[in-house]
Amino acid sequence: MHxxxxxxxxxxPTNPGPGYISVHDIQTGTSLASFKQNNATSHCTASLESKNGLGGLVMSAQQDKSILNVYNFQKDQLALKIVLPEKLTCIALDPSGDFCAGGSAQGRIYLWEIASGILYNAWHAHYRQVNVLRFTQDGAALVSGSEDSAVSIWEMARLLDDELQNDLPTPYCILSDHTLPVTDILCGVGPFPSCRILSASIDHSVKIWDPSTNTLLTTFSFPKPISHLAWDPTERIFFAASSGAEGEVYQVNLFRRVNLGKGKGVIGSGGSRELEAIGGKGVSDVIRVGEEDDSEGNRKRLMTVGQQITSLALSLTSTLLIVGTQAGTINIYDVPSHQLVRSISSHKGLAITYLTTMLRPSDLVGHVNGSLGIGVSGGGGGEVAGMCGRVVVPFERSRDGKRREGHEVGMILPFLGTTNRIDPTDYPYSELIVDHAFFVQPPSSTNVNSSQPNLQGKVTELESEVKYLREQLGKAKGVNDAMWENIVKKVVLKYDQAKEGEELSDQQLEERRRKRGRS
Structure with a gap:
């Protein structure tokens, strides 16, 4: 696994040079690929992995112009430039790769279908700039965080409903317990609304929400404003990076060990220690991360990077924490020990505004996986055999109802479990033996004898058909030969006549010259 x-x-600010997108090996730090022409700030880049026979892609909204750059892993050049209605301050791609959402400085949110470019919805979602957009893991909801300190949740079903296109979209709920601009949002595992949502703000807090009940579960208070988050997929711990120049990252455990007392446990006679979840008491449940409280068993650990942090991510196994800085370095820390494992300094002087981890794409340019039977086709290097590139069409800048009405949307319905399906584990061994014997037994003599007359009749019929076809073929050859001889004779005759005419005209001219000479 790479x-x-x-x-x-x-x-x-210190280096106004051109930006780019880069892919590194997490074990060695070496650069695997690079994609030029990029100038995206934080939360303005989104990516999709290569999977299910479809190649991955990266979308990046440029901060200095209303342009969206599209890249794919199959070539190191810019694949497409999309002109947008206005400059975007954040973008997000749903996990299935069907829709792209973008937020603007005026508080508007746009929702496009990637394969058709249709603008499905555009509405004023917030009073101030939209800072971050996230889709839930199942793509059923879109979560937005804004400068107005609100976190809004929008149901995708309502945003895509044809009957509601003339109505202003209303949020599923608004989470408004933050007092200052929201800086980052993460969605937990599970289908919406059963998942949990993590939000960070400049008000020094990180909050955990329950969308199913629209309630605040726990508030974590930090000594400094929080700018970026990283959440373990098992939701055991999360990391919060401060926005200061010191570059501090706080590790917050969402569990603690509780001593059950003597005689109540299974680990020795001195008692045992079990794990219990932290928080969940509602608005009044505030946990201060900067103050150690050993009596409650809260283990909050601090990592100091020494540079302003601009992006944060966890490895696929959640054993490594990747930190991007304003100075252009990528630091990789071991989560259990908080030791610096590796530092990638090939981007010094530039800012790391986006970080994510993924398996090495099988269609990555220059690193095509030959063991999977994948190779670059001859069609200009844009496609890889066995891996199709995702279809991306330039986005609409305004809503077109007629185009949407004429558009057919393909979908895969989920398996509901109502159809009759044979479970391999329900196949009895006795039936397996009987079926196996039936299929592998040699044909009986009675079956062979009974089938011989039928086979002989078929052979006779085929032989007569072959004889008839041969006769027809001979007639066709005769007709073809007759036509050929007739045409050739006509052509030769015309040629001879024309040649005789030319010779006769030459003799007449010579005769006239002689007569003129006598006179």
């Missing part, structure tokens, strides 16, 4: 780091490198 895990890689995908990072976005953007110009910094």
């Amino acid at each position: 895990e890689t780091i995908l990072c976005t490198v953007a110009p910094s």
Whole structure:
């Protein structure tokens, strides 16, 4: 398993040079691929992995113009430039790769279908700039965080409903317990609304929400404003990076060990220690991360990077923490020990504005996996055999109802479990033996004898058909030969006549010259 780091490198105040997108090996730090022409700030890049026979892609909204750059892993050049209605401050791609959402400085949110470019919805979602957009893991909801300190949840079913296109979209719920701008949002595992949502703000807090009840579960208070989050997929721990120049990352455990007392446990006679979840008491449940409280068993650990943090991510196994800085370095820390394992400094002077981890794409340019039977086709290097590139069409800048009405949307219905299906584990061994004997037994003599007359009749019929076809073929050859001889004779005759005419005309001219000479 080759895990890689995908990072976005953007110009910094100290280095206004061109930005790009780079792919690194997480074990060695070596650069595997690079995609040029990029100038995206934080939350303005989104990516999709290569899977299910479809190649991956990266979308990046440029901060200096209303342009969306599209890249795919199959070639190192810019695949498409999309002109947008206005500059975007954040974008997000749903997990299935069907829709792209973008937020603007005016508080508007746009929702496009990637394969058709249709603008399905555009509405004023917030009073101020939209800072971050996230889709839930199942793509059923879109979560937005804004400068107005609100976190809004939008149901995709309502945003895509044809009957509601003339109505202003209403959020599923608004989570408004933050007091300052929201800086980052993460969605937990599970289908919406059963999943949990993590939000960070400049008000020094990180909050955990329950969308199913629209309630606040727990508030974590930090000494400094929080700018970026990383959440373990098992939801045991999360990391919060401060926005200061010191570059501090806080590890917050969402569990603690509880001593059950003597005689109540199974680990020795001195008692045992079990794990219990932290928080969940509602609005009044505030846990201060900067203050150690050993009596409650809260283990909050601090990592100091020494540079301003601009992006944060966890490895696929959640054993490594990847930190991107304003100075252009990517630091990789071991989560259990908090030791610096590796530092990638090939982007010094530029800012790391986006980080994510993924398995090395099988269609990555220059690193095509030959063991999977995949090779670059001859069609200009844009496609890889066995891996199709995703269809991306330039996005609409305004809503077109007629185009949407004429558009057919393909979908895969989920398996509901109502159809009759044979479970392999329900196949009895006795029936397996009987079926096996039936299929492998040699044909009986009675069956052979009974089938011989039928076979002989078929052979006789086929022989007569072959004889008839041969006769027809001979007639066709005769007709063809007659036509050929007739045409050739006509052509030769015309040629001879024309030649005789030319010779006769030459003799007449010579005769006239002689007569003129006598006179």
